[in-house]
Amino acid sequence: MRSFIILLAVISVALAASVPAAAQQRIVGGRPTTVNKYPFVANIQYDAFGIAFSATCGGSLISATAVLTAAHCVAFPASYYSVRLGSSDPFSGGTVYNVTSYVVHPDWTGLDEGDVAILKLARPVIFSDVIRAARIPASVYPIADGTELTAIGWGDLYAGGPAPEILQEVQLNKVNTSVCAERYTALNATLTSPLPTVTDRMICAGTDAGGKGTCNRDSGGPIILNDDIVVGVVSWGYCPDTSYPGVHSLVSAYSEWIVENASSMHSTITFFTVISVALAASVPAPAQQRIVGGRPTTVNKYPFAANIQINEFGIVWDSACGGSLISATAVLSAAHCFGFPARSYGVRLGSSSAISGGTVYNVASYVRHPEYTNLVENDVAILKLARPAIFSDVVKAASIPARVYPIADGTELTAIGWGILNSGSTKPEILQEVQFNKVNTAVCAERYRALHANTTLENRKVTDRMLCAGGDGGKATCSGDSGGPILINGDIVVGIVSWGHPNCFEPMYPSVNSLVSAFSDWIVENAS
Known part of the structure; x- marks a missing residue:
């Protein structure tokens, strides 16, 4: 029993350690929700040696065999990962799909630009009321500052707190990119381990009052507009103080790469959803x-x-x-x-x-x-x-x-x-x-x-x-x-x-x- 417990701790912590503590992502200040409302939400788990561990990251189903997530969520062989779909509970229900391969954006250098990845499932999903593909925007998709966005995931409920057993959602607002960059520039001057630089290929979201945000184990999950358009992929932030916006990969900046790399994973029915709706979504x-x-x-x-x-x-x-x-x-x-x-x-x-x-x-x-x-x-x-x-x-x-x-x-x-x-x-x-x-x-x-x-x-x-x-x-x-x-x-x-x-x-x-x-x-x- 001791060796089993130690092995679990070593492997799961090793995965978490791939993301610096200040940048880990979790839902803070949200409320419970269900996969009936967000049927594309994916719970990405670590599944080494046939032992399924708790949720490590979130993701979004974008075709019958492709899941969109963050590059920093995947560092081990593909066989170590699995994806639970169709359940609001990260520990049970729905269907767990093995991952056969994944591709990380070539610009990814570690918590900077290019924090996007696509997982290929071992078999096509079966669509239902609780399993559907999300939409993604095309390469030109302006989002006005102040626009209400939604983050969903199974991350910790507060800094250092427990992870929930039920999917959470939180409403945030888009923060001006220049303002967001200035805030983090000032913060970095006070930190011994500075955070990345905010760029135009990122989207910032938070609230003026703080108390709401994304942090650990929500990494890779979606930032959503109009309920099912994935405009951001949760990437990094400063969770000790939620007055700093969460910083996410801007999906429209990577949409062509996403489409190209999901194409080798598509099934006829679902890839239709990704592409056709992505075009429609390109018009606000x-x-x-x-x-x-x-x-x-x-x-x-x-x-x-x-x-x-x-x-x-x-x-x-x-x-x-x-x-x-x-x-x-x-x-x-x-x-x-x-x-x-x-x-x-x-x-x-x-x-x-x-x-x-x-x-x-x-x-x-x-x-x-x-x-x-x-x-x-x-x-x-x-x-x-x-x-x-x-x-x-x-x-x-x-x-x-x-x-x-x-x-x-x-x-x-x-x-x-x-x-x-x-x-x-x-x-x-x-x-x-x-x-x-x-x-x-x-x-x-x-x-x-x-x-x-x-x-x-x-x-x-x-x-x-x-x-x-x-x-x-x-x-x-x-x-x-x-x-x-x-x-x-x-x-x-x-x-x-x-x-x-x-x-x-x-x-x-x-x-x-x-x-x-x-x-x-x-x-x-x-x-x-």
Whole structure:
């Protein structure tokens, strides 16, 4: 018995020792929760010599065979680790999966940048109400300072205290990265063993009052936005004083690496969830665009309509954005629709259905406007198709205006797309159209200025390189229509759907679109 106890102590402490004490991560000031609410949560355990020890780290299931965690959580052979899924209890219930291999980010040097790893499970998980894959954001995914985030895990309840038997959650707020860096710079001046430097590839989260945070045994666990989007991986912090924010790896900074390395571990069903939702997540909720108050239409009327989809590893997912065919090999869309490699995308042309018919073309490359600034301005991109489209009655190129193309206030415009029809609905299978009117740019700008002054919404400014339309309530563009065309006279693309009010039905707040004439020279040059 003595040798068994000593061996347990030596191995489990050795693992904990791979993370300096000041940087170990645990949930502090939280409350109990369940895997029913967070079915992607993973409890990573040390399982040497067939003996399962208590939880050592957290993680997030991102496909049927891949778990996202922190690089500092794994240092021993893969056979030493196992992952419990589907249980709120770290010691029992759910299913324990062996780990066959893992990969650590190449930039990982020890509690610094690159604190990200992916574990490969020995067999695919069986999905259920308590086991599902989380979403991850694409490479462009801004999060405003002060945004509420959630940390979950089985870490100690307070510094030096016991670990809970039930999963815990705690609400925190995003802390400005520069402010966070300054706090740790000042703290490091007082420590004999300084902590790492805060960088732009990290996300800080905490509370002004302290008393809440992440620490030991929560390392590798998720920092969550909107319940299931993993925006951070718990990395390090200063647990003796929770007034210092926890510091976490910023997932969007590593999303392409995560997708690439999880691909060799994917199963068809789940990797779909990771990739397709990751693209959707790349558009912050207030900016997502959908057709509201419209009616069904066809590509016979709009033969340039392009349905942009995720098409990784030959598996086509449902529509992610809209676009406009402007030449045999070029599709015009929104910059915020893209963050993954070009091979991840496909374009369906010649079909009114988002899920069948027509022809799907692979994307060889794409270019975003060089001044694109995260859904604020210059939200324009061009996709180059791998082969020329074959023109027909249902596949034709749209026209775009020259750089001087005045549009009078009140002019009737048309938006088309496959976005959801109303709040909480599913996307339609058939192309939709809606008519609304151009709104004066200064009036539109003033409405959003007043809105942002009285809410906590991200402050996006309306500029002269944008086109406002709608705002009378009941008719609008929102999620799933991003990148699609705003039309005049049936086939002249004068706008590209970009952003708008979080509630697309809200009267007085028009849809805001990129003004194509402001970018026509750039579009022609890059589409040639």
